[in-house]
Amino acid sequence: MTYVRVAVFSLLFVLLLGSLLIAFPQSAEALETESVTATRNEDGGTDIIGGKPTRLSWEGRVGNNEKVMQIVINFPEGCELADDAYLFLQEVIMDDPMHPRPDNAVKHEYELTQESLIINFTDGLRPGNKVIIQVYGFQFPAITADYYITGTYVDDKGLSHILKEYSRPVSVIGGTALENFLVWLSERDWVKAWNSNAFCNSFLNPVRAVASVPTLFGGWLISVALVALGFPLAIPVGLGISFLRMSKLWILRFLSSIYVNVIRGTPLFLQIYIAFLGLPLFISGMDNFTTGFIVLALNSSAYLAEIFRAGIQSIHKGQFEAASSLGMNGIKTMFFVIIPQTVRRVIPTMTSEFILLFKDTSLLAAVGVFEMMMFAKIQSNISANITPYVVAAGFYLLVTLPLTRVISVFEKKLAATDGKEAPPEDKKKKKPETKRVGLFKTTVPAAVNQDTGNG
Amino acid sequence: MTVSKDKVVVSIRDLHKYFGSLEVLKGIDLDVMRGEVVVILGPSGSGKSTLLRCVNLLEKPTKGEIWFEDNLITDPKSNVNKTREHIGMVFQSFNLFPHLTAKRNIMLAQRKVLKRSKEEAERIAIQQLEKVGLSDKIEYLPAQLSGGQQQRVAIARALAMDPHVMLFDEATSALDPELVRGVLDVMRELALGGMTMMVVTHEMGFAREVADRVVFMDEGVIVEQGTPAEVFDNPQSPRTQDFLGHIT
Ligand SMILES: Nc1ncnc2c1ncn2[C@@H]1O[C@H](COP(=O)(O)OP(=O)(O)OP(=O)(O)O)[C@@H](O)[C@H]1O
Ligand SMILES: [Mg+2]
Numbered sequence: 001m002t003y004v005r006v007a008v009f010s011l012l013f014v015l016l017l018g019s020l021l022i023a024f025p026q027s028a029e030a031l032e033t034e035s036v037t038a039t040r041n042e043d044g045g046t047d048i049i050g051g052k053p054t055r056l057s058w059e060g061r062v063g064n065n066e067k068v069m070q071i072v073i074n075f076p077e078g079c080e081l082a083d084d085a086y087l088f089l090q091e092v093i094m095d096d097p098m099h100p101r102p103d104n105a106v107k108h109e110y111e112l113t114q115e116s117l118i119i120n121f122t123d124g125l126r127p128g129n130k131v132i133i134q135v136y137g138f139q140f141p142a143i144t145a146d147y148y149i150t151g152t153y154v155d156d157k158g159l160s161h162i163l164k165e166y167s168r169p170v171s172v173i174g175g176t177a178l179e180n181f182l183v184w185l186s187e188r189d190w191v192k193a194w195n196s197n198a199f200c201n202s203f204l205n206p207v208r209a210v211a212s213v214p215t216l217f218g219g220w221l222i223s224v225a226l227v228a229l230g231f232p233l234a235i236p237v238g239l240g241i242s243f244l245r246m247s248k249l250w251i252l253r254f255l256s257s258i259y260v261n262v263i264r265g266t267p268l269f270l271q272i273y274i275a276f277l278g279l280p281l282f283i284s285g286m287d288n289f290t291t292g293f294i295v296l297a298l299n300s301s302a303y304l305a306e307i308f309r310a311g312i313q314s315i316h317k318g319q320f321e322a323a324s325s326l327g328m329n330g331i332k333t334m335f336f337v338i339i340p341q342t343v344r345r346v347i348p349t350m351t352s353e354f355i356l357l358f359k360d361t362s363l364l365a366a367v368g369v370f371e372m373m374m375f376a377k378i379q380s381n382i383s384a385n386i387t388p389y390v391v392a393a394g395f396y397l398l399v400t401l402p403l404t405r406v407i408s409v410f411e412k413k414l415a416a417t418d419g420k421e422a423p424p425e426d427k428k429k430k431k432p433e434t435k436r437v438g439l440f441k442t443t444v445p446a447a448v449n450q451d452t453g454n455g
Numbered sequence: 456m457t458v459s460k461d462k463v464v465v466s467i468r469d470l471h472k473y474f475g476s477l478e479v480l481k482g483i484d485l486d487v488m489r490g491e492v493v494v495i496l497g498p499s500g501s502g503k504s505t506l507l508r509c510v511n512l513l514e515k516p517t518k519g520e521i522w523f524e525d526n527l528i529t530d531p532k533s534n535v536n537k538t539r540e541h542i543g544m545v546f547q548s549f550n551l552f553p554h555l556t557a558k559r560n561i562m563l564a565q566r567k568v569l570k571r572s573k574e575e576a577e578r579i580a581i582q583q584l585e586k587v588g589l590s591d592k593i594e595y596l597p598a599q600l601s602g603g604q605q606q607r608v609a610i611a612r613a614l615a616m617d618p619h620v621m622l623f624d625e626a627t628s629a630l631d632p633e634l635v636r637g638v639l640d641v642m643r644e645l646a647l648g649g650m651t652m653m654v655v656t657h658e659m660g661f662a663r664e665v666a667d668r669v670v671f672m673d674e675g676v677i678v679e680q681g682t683p684a685e686v687f688d689n690p691q692s693p694r695t696q697d698f699l700g701h702i703t
Contacts, residue, residue: 321513322550322609326564326616327540336563340554 030063031071033163034130036149038140038170047173051142051183053082056170058133058149060163067124067156071163073117073133074150078141080114085137087112089119092130100130116151124156144174182211201385208387212379216388219372220395223361226289226371230296231354237297238304243334245309256305263302269363271299276367292361292369300357307349311342345414348407355400362396372396462489463522464620464651465510470519472505472675479505481675482519487620492652494662494683497672498698503655506672507622510653511542524619540568543613547625549605551597551612557584558593561612569616576615583611587641603634607641620651627658663687671695 038048039055048054062068087110093101107122117135125131140147146169154160185191186207195201244256263271275295279286315338323333362373372392379388465487472480479502487493495503508514510521512528512535521529528538551560561580565571571579584590587607597605606626613621623642627635639661646652646665656662662669662683669686671679671694679692690696 316548316550318546318548318550319552322544322546322552323564324513324536325511325539325542325544326612327536327568328564329536332567336567337552341552344554 030066030161031060031068031153031155031163032063033149033151034059034061036168036170038138038172048140048170049142049179050140050144050172050174051080051179053085053137053139056135056138056149060131060133062125062127062129062131064127066127068131068153069121069124069156069158070154071117071119071121071131071133072152073163075115075117075138076141076147076149078143080139080141081112081135082137082139085112085135087117087119088132088134088136090132091125092132093126094128094130140170140172142174142180144172146171178210178214182207185210203386203390205385205387208379208383208385209391211383212376212388212391215375215379216372216391216395219370219375219392220398222289222369223358223371223373224399226293226296226361226364226369227354227358230293231300231357233293233297234300234304234357237301239308239339241301241305242308242312245305246312260302260305263299264306268295268299268360269366271295272363272367288364288367288369292364292367292371296357296360296364299360300353303353303356304350307346307353308342311346311349312338314345315341348410348414351403351407351410355403358399359396463487464489464491464524465653466520466522467506467510468520468522470506470509470521471517472502472509472514473517479675480509480516483675483677485670485677487651487653489651490649491667492646492650492654492665493668493670494666495653495655495670495672496657496662496686496698497678501672502675503672504624507544507624507653507655510620510622511539511544513544536568540616541619543616543618543621545606545610545613545621545623545626547628549597549602549609549629551605551609553597556594556596557589557600557608557611560597560608561615564612565615579615580611583615584608586614586644587611588637601634602630603637606630606638610638610641610645614645618650620653621645623652623654623656625655625657627656659687671698673698 035057036059037057039057058073060071089104089106089108089110091103091106093103095101106125108119109122110117110119112135117133119133148169151163152160153163191206195205195207241256241259244252245260247253247256272292272295276288276291279291279294319337319341320333323337328337361371364371365373365377368374372395376388376392380386463486465485467483467485470480470483471478483506485493485506495506497503505514509516510523516529519529520527523538523542526533526538528535551557552563555563558577558580561583562573562576565576565579566573581590581593584593587610589604589607589611592600592604592608595604597608600608606629610626626642627638630638635658639658642652642654642661643665654662654666664683666683668680669683670677671686671690671692673694679686679690679695686695687699690699
């Protein structure tokens with residue numbers, strides 16, 4: 001018993017000691033590099049891109065029995081400084097390790113060049129303190145590589161020491177052709193002149209526009225993929241619902257009309273939230289993209305159902321009767337006689353439904369689907385510029401404008417052939433009653449007793 | 456007209472049809488023999504179309520019996536589509552399928568209902584189009600044909616199904632006068648060939664010439680029937696006299 005107790009206590013003691021050691025790491029004998037990092041460039045990605053300004057941070061800790069009078073940091077070959085490069089220096093006083101006190105007013109002189117940074121401390125950095133050195137406007141070479149920062153320091157006895165090399169390098173991605181182009185572009189006089197206008201700069205900044213194109217194109221492809229999968233899925237579902245809407249059984253009509261009216265009567269935005277919060281509870285392993293296009297498909301199916309229903313009901317009832325009188329059953333009549341005629345009539349409305357759905361993919365940004373709107377938002381945020389949204393608008397139009405054109409061509413064709421197709425007795429006796437359903441004209445079958453006798 | 460007339464093809468017994476509370480057919484009794492051409496006359500709204508449409512069940516009879524050959528087709532258990540395979544119908548408004556060429560209009564039901572091979576259906580389609588004088592319009596769409604041509608395609612389409620009886624509901628009423636004749640010629644030809652026909656028409660000349668029997672309907676009942684000579688030249692009922700008086 002006592003043996004066990006002793007074992008437990010000693011274990012606890014070791015743990016306590018260990019955690020104290022972690023909390024108060026023993027100070028080293030000499031100034032040591034604690035970290036070297038660079039922040040990502042301002043315009044995107046998590047990578048540090050060479051040839052573009054970044055912020056280089058160096059942190060170190062003064063040894064216990066020394067004061068540091070001078071620090072020299074050598075930059076790798078090929079580094080550059082922006083015109084507005086500057087130094088930020090901070091000594092963190094560690095007298096009470098639990099409450100480090102930052103001091104931004106360290107007396108010092110410095111010399112910053114492309115090769116090195118030399119800082120002379122008037123009073124020296126005191127033993128055990130931390131020092132943070134940040135160079136703003138620092139540019140790594142535009143060559144993909146791991147860069148190590150080296151240096152030396154001089155202590156209060158006038159002895160020079162080599163700074164121990166920090167084991168983790170800074171990984172830099174070399175400037176891509178695009179990056180280089182952007183740099184080139186940003187230096188053009190006309191670009192500078194253009195951007196000097198606040199409006200042009202905010203909305204139509206050429207550099208920001210070009211910079212956002214690759215990511216937005218990726219997002220555009222995802223948006224297109226969302227409709228390209230969602231819409232074809234919505235078609236058979238919508239057709240099925242439209243059949244139910246015309247069913248002889250009231251219960252099927254009732255249920256399908258609930259489906260259609262609820263979906264059409266509530267915002268897609270809300271449906272997206274419900275689906276993204278709800279579906280994962282029941283179906284595991286559904287990624288955002290899949291959930292996204294399924295919600296779009298279900299939403300669109302309700303609208304398509306009504307488009308199909310209107311289309312089918314716009315077919316003259318004589319067509320159903322002719323097919324029936326030839327012994328065709330309901331399904332054969334639908335598939336070989338009615339639907340082929342309906343397709344032509346509903347293509348314009350279906351196309352505008354497609355356009356709506358494509359634009360609605362943007363709503364999925366709110367629930368974390370990485371489609372174009374999401375990328376536009378990110379791009380805009382990191383560059384504090386509206387241009388990426390304007391570019392995104394262009395990408396949406398790339399799809400919607402040609403389709404709008406398709407619609408008007410089809411509508412013209414329909415208008416041209418519809419007259420020819422109208423049953424002749426309508427032409428001669430009764431004027432066909434036309435009304436607008438959606439985007440297209442339909443000829444509504446004349447009254448029940450269409451055989452106007454002349455007896 | 457040497458075909459034997461001993462067999463009844465369509466037999467209608469005490470047929471009533473209501474549309475809501477409106478009684479449109481008020482007890483019709485009518486037998487149509489094999490090879491017989493029955494022309495149904497009557498004023499507008501008298502129920503002629505409804506009667507024809509009841510025969511192939513486009514309208515559901517409210518009461519009474521309709522026999523087609525040996526089948527009681529008003530029996531809910533009888534197969535409607537099977538019955539319709541053997542009853543051809545020609546509509547006033549043609550009702551060709553506008554998305555299909557003349558040939559394909561005629562092939563569709565042959566293929567999908569009678570399950571004929573593509574080759575056979577095509578052969579029959581062309582043959583039927585020749586019969587109605589449209590061998591040069593095989594690949595035309597309905598919109599490219601005149602009304603009279605469309606109606607002849609519609610007749611060919613019905614005939615391709617090898618019907619045992621043909622129903623014509625004012626097949627020429629929608630046509631311009633100069634086109635009526637072509638269609639009537641086809642119908643006359645058909646009658647001479649022994650087809651059993653029920654024809655609703657306002658073409659009195661055709662009725663007089665082609666009909667084996669003329670049935671005069673008014674307000675949902677058969678008022679009078681007989682040979683064309685009997686009905687046209689010596690109508691018994693005042694209503695028939697009145698109707699024929701207005702026509703001629
Ligand atoms: N589907 C229907 N629903 C309600 N009433 C109908 C329907 N079809 C026909 N009717 C009515 O039934 C009556 C008879 O119609 P039907 O079409 O059979 O007359 P018809 O003799 O063919 O006349 P016409 O010479 O004008 O073609 C008419 O009063 C008509 O309004
Ligand atoms: Mg009629």
